[in-house]
Amino acid sequence: MAKKGQSFRQYSLDVKKEAVRLVNEEHMSIREVTKHIDIRNKSQVQSWGMKY
Numbered sequence: 001m002a003k004k005g006q007s008f009r010q011y012s013l014d015v016k017k018e019a020v021r022l023v024n025e026e027h028m029s030i031r032e033v034t035k036h037i038d039i040r041n042k043s044q045v046q047s048w049g050m051k052y
Contacts (some may be wrong), residue, residue, distance in 0.1 A: 026037045
């Protein structure tokens with residue numbers, strides 16, 4: 001549940017595609033991708049990969 005005043009970061013479709021591409025084609029780990037693209041949560045990248 002979100003806390004009062006909490007903000008959420010939204011990522012563009014291009015960022016999501018790039019993250020999934022790096023994991024699948026460049027064989028980068030999810031942790032490396034989150035650092036490389038500056039994504040806060042690694043489970044977000046996992047979710048995008050499963051949806052892809």
